[in-house]
Amino acid sequence: VPSADSVWRERGLHAAVLAGDAHAWQTWYEESFAGLFAYVLWRCGGLRDPAEDVVQETWLTAVRRIRDFDPSRGRFAGWLRGIAANLLRKQFARAGKTFVPLDGQEAAAPAADPDRAERVARALARLPARQEAVLRAKYLDRQSVQHIAEEWQTTAKAVESLLARARQAFRENYCDPARAGEPSDEEPS
Amino acid sequence: VNDPWEELLLPFEQPDSSALRQALLAQTVRLLPRRRRWRVLAAAGALAACFVLGMLTMWQLRPAPADRPTVAEEKQPALQAPPPKAPLTRGTALVREWQAFDSKGKERAALFTQAGAQYLHDDHNPDAALRCYRQALAAATPDELEVRPEDDWLVMALKTARKQEIVDAKNVH
Numbered sequence: 001v002p003s004a005d006s007v008w009r010e011r012g013l014h015a016a017v018l019a020g021d022a023h024a025w026q027t028w029y030e031e032s033f034a035g036l037f038a039y040v041l042w043r044c045g046g047l048r049d050p051a052e053d054v055v056q057e058t059w060l061t062a063v064r065r066i067r068d069f070d071p072s073r074g075r076f077a078g079w080l081r082g083i084a085a086n087l088l089r090k091q092f093a094r095a096g097k098t099f100v101p102l103d104g105q106e107a108a109a110p111a112a113d114p115d116r117a118e119r120v121a122r123a124l125a126r127l128p129a130r131q132e133a134v135l136r137a138k139y140l141d142r143q144s145v146q147h148i149a150e151e152w153q154t155t156a157k158a159v160e161s162l163l164a165r166a167r168q169a170f171r172e173n174y175c176d177p178a179r180a181g182e183p184s185d186e187e188p189s
Numbered sequence: 190v191n192d193p194w195e196e197l198l199l200p201f202e203q204p205d206s207s208a209l210r211q212a213l214l215a216q217t218v219r220l221l222p223r224r225r226r227w228r229v230l231a232a233a234g235a236l237a238a239c240f241v242l243g244m245l246t247m248w249q250l251r252p253a254p255a256d257r258p259t260v261a262e263e264k265q266p267a268l269q270a271p272p273p274k275a276p277l278t279r280g281t282a283l284v285r286e287w288q289a290f291d292s293k294g295k296e297r298a299a300l301f302t303q304a305g306a307q308y309l310h311d312d313h314n315p316d317a318a319l320r321c322y323r324q325a326l327a328a329a330t331p332d333e334l335e336v337r338p339e340d341d342w343l344v345m346a347l348k349t350a351r352k353q354e355i356v357d358a359k360n361v362h
Binding site for chain 2: 017018019020022025026027033034037038041042046052053056059060062063064066067096099116120135139140142167170171174
């Protein structure tokens with residue numbers, strides 16, 4: 001739940017952007033770009049090209065739909081992540097769509113094997129929203145279980161349990177590519 | 190990382206994305222005013238559509254011609270031009286008197302009578318009327334001295350007085 005201060009700040013930025021203020025948009029952009037890119041790269045298993053495509057499409061969608069953003073429901077960065085997650089889900093929904101660049105371009109991380117990266121991406125895409133969120137908080141944002149519990153207003157034990165289930169589901173999806181190829185019906189938040 | 194599976198979930202080192210970052214910022218900044226213009230145009234279009242729909246609704250709901258209350262139209266009398274003034278066929282009493290003065294016989298008597306009537310009735314000048322009537326009676330035949338219904342009070346009085354003068358004159362002789 002965003003704090004009152006952040007809500008007011010984002011409301012002000014939102015109103016300024018709606019009025020066409022490029023400076024306000026740049027402020028949001030600079031604050032959110034790195035986090036969004038890291039998230040999309042993580043969701044793409046480290047593959048740079050598809051991650052850049054998704055990031056670009058996410059920002060263009062955000063400009064087109066900026067009017068729909070409601071600061072009282074969450075932060076701008078979270079709204080962007082939601083757009084990116086939807087785009088990723090749609091990519092996997094397309095039959096035969098592969099994440100691996102056909103021209104053999106180098107992936108983001110030297111260790112990122114294209115085949116393994118695609119399996120990771122599909123396994124993450126198949127996870128329910130809450131499981132994807134807890135894995136993101138734990139591994140991408142490097143948050144402690146206690147911190148996640150406080151932020152989600154729950155107990156550390158509940159978070160541990162959710163993490164265990166999420167890891168198990170990820171493992172199953174990863175090991176069963178056919179199953180992982182089916183996109184989850186739930187939208188990752 | 191204890192679990193080997195967790196290694197797959199660890200974040201990757203971010204590549205240099207400054208080129209993408211700058212290009213995308215420029216692209217989105219260019220789009221912002223365009224999106225705003227579209228929103229303004231869409232709002233204006235929606236307002237115009239509402240106005241047109243309202244007008245159409247009013248047009249549809251207008252009463253049928255048969256249901257309309259009939260208003261009796263009162264025909265205003267057409268403005269008529271004032272009647273042309275009658276031509277001045279008659280001259281003034283003075284002109285008539287001069288005409289009578291220059292005439293003879295019956296016409297003289299008639300013209301003096303007309304001049305006297307004009308003096309009396311139009312000009313309200315009984316003195317001038319008396320002068321003309323006396324000249325008319327002087328030129329009149331005995332038959333014309335008889336009182337007639339169309340004679341006015343002054344003519345009647347003069348005719349009566351003239352007849353009395355004639356009677357008196359006979360009695361003297």
